[in-house]
Amino acid sequence: MSTKPSATASLKRVSRLAEHRRESARALSRLRSAPAATLITLLVIGIALLLPALLLQLQRAMSAGIVALESEANISVYLDLGVSEIDTKRVSEQLLQLDEVDSLEIITPAQALAQLGETAGLDSEFLASFDSEVSIRSQNEDNNTWFSPKNPLPTTLVVSARASGDETLAEAAERLANQIRGVERVESVTVEGAWLARLQALTQIIRRTAQLLGLLMAVGLLTAIGNTIRLSVEQRRDEIRVSKLIGASDAYIARPFLYSGLFLGVGGGLLAWLLQLVVVGLVGHEIGQFLELYAAEAGSSGAFALSETLQRAGQELGLLLGAGALLGWLAALVASRRAIAACEP
Amino acid sequence: MITFDRVSKRYPGGQQALANLSFSLARGEFAFVTGHSGAGKSTLLKLVLGIEKPSGGKLVVNGNEMGLISSKMLSLHRRQIGTVFQDHQLLNDRSVYDNVALPLEISGLDPREGKRRVRAALDKVGLLSKEKLLPMALSGGEQQRVGIARAVVNTPRIILADEPTGNLDPELSAEIMALFAQFMSVGVSLLVASHDRALIDGLGYRILTLEEGRLSAEANPHSAGGSANEH
């Protein structure tokens, strides 16, 4: 008869692959047998992974924009009011001699006024009145200069700085600005970097927040998945007890539960990725516009193209799935080991 | 195969279940353990399986000292023992077939190979036609026979049975004993707890009688079969 000990010699073992297939199938059916708990856990994982992922994406988009902006650190050099065209030429030639100056653009008061009109939406007739040679005379002729609506804007030289050595552009611009302040006919100098520094600081804050949030979420996830697995083990206490009596090791009993944890983590990661696509689809345009405002201030456009980040979607997916899988497996390992050890025959 | 050397077992509640118990069971030997209810029969089997640890003395089973066995070794140890439990211990959400296949699955046997063995074991206990049913759909005696099939399916070195015929009629009980005897003849050691004196006295195997945890009498077989006694 087949159940005689002599049959032990010809014992044909099942392949590891088949064993894993059976166990993962069992894990799936266990998850399906408790659909509510499974769905809730998946949602918790998905949302917990979504938040840090979104923040990191925002931070990445901003950093990319900042790098693009940094390549154009500009200095605005305002000359004395009423400076002559010849003096303006002389000053700009003097500045172009400097090593740190990459390029230079002259904005006459008239051009500045036109630009202002464009951005402020003032009507051209009104603007033209500022530029007219003829002053509107008041009744008191001696005081006519008071009411003279002459163009109040100074001549501006927009200087692009060039970094040398391992100096950053911002540093180069600051040093150059100090140098220019001493030049004759120069009224004041402004480095267009303050807002950039602010944006950089904001980016740092967002990144730190994402990291901290990610850490907290990881702890939360371990707890949530661990709890689901623990409940699943406890539901099968009888089965586990009997299996132990028949000689199943704790590690053997744990394996389907490890698969459950893995599946929950991967499923949650996938959900987080899909949610992220939805969120970026909904508010990505607004974020892009917000960032474009900064870009416009620096005179560069399209620096914050969010679509570029979307191209990294595949990479993001891998990261989320990986994080989910690792956390799910780890949580299941710890939770199932404890719960299974507690099921004593 | 199994050696009790002045083994005692006291439960945490203070109940002395076994006291100073010494005997040994050789490879291929068949012995009954009998005695009144509460005499310690189940406790004795639990010690052999490692469900309980001896509180005194030395118990060696299949080369393992049960007082010192690690939990890792314990599962390996149990895989070499087929056990029929007094309360069946079947999985109620798995079919009769899957219940019997469980020890093979745990041992990692190829399912196709296993199928033949499960069928053979079910055939031996007369349940082949009910392999698809859940244990709940079976009578007490049928459930007991599922437990018996599960105990023998993996060709263990030792078979432990706690009142395996408690719910069976005399005819079926005799059949089960004959099944066990087949295993004895191929070198399996059997330790069967039973208080059915009418059944076990007629078989002529070794009988250990417990009384309040002590070995009060030992009847040795006159016939062959259990003659490989070690003492």
Ligand SMILES: Nc1ncnc2c1ncn2[C@@H]1O[C@H](COP(=O)(O)OP(=O)(O)OP(=O)(O)O)[C@@H](O)[C@H]1O
């Ligand atoms: N888990 C336990 N905790 C405390 N005492 C126990 C435990 N299990 C058994 N006992 C006690 O140990 C003694 C022996 O019990 P055991 O189950 O071994 O008897 P038995 O011979 O199998 O009886 P039965 O024929 O009724 O099955 C009994 O007095 C019982 O009360």
Ligand SMILES: [Mg+2]
């Ligand atoms: Mg008993």
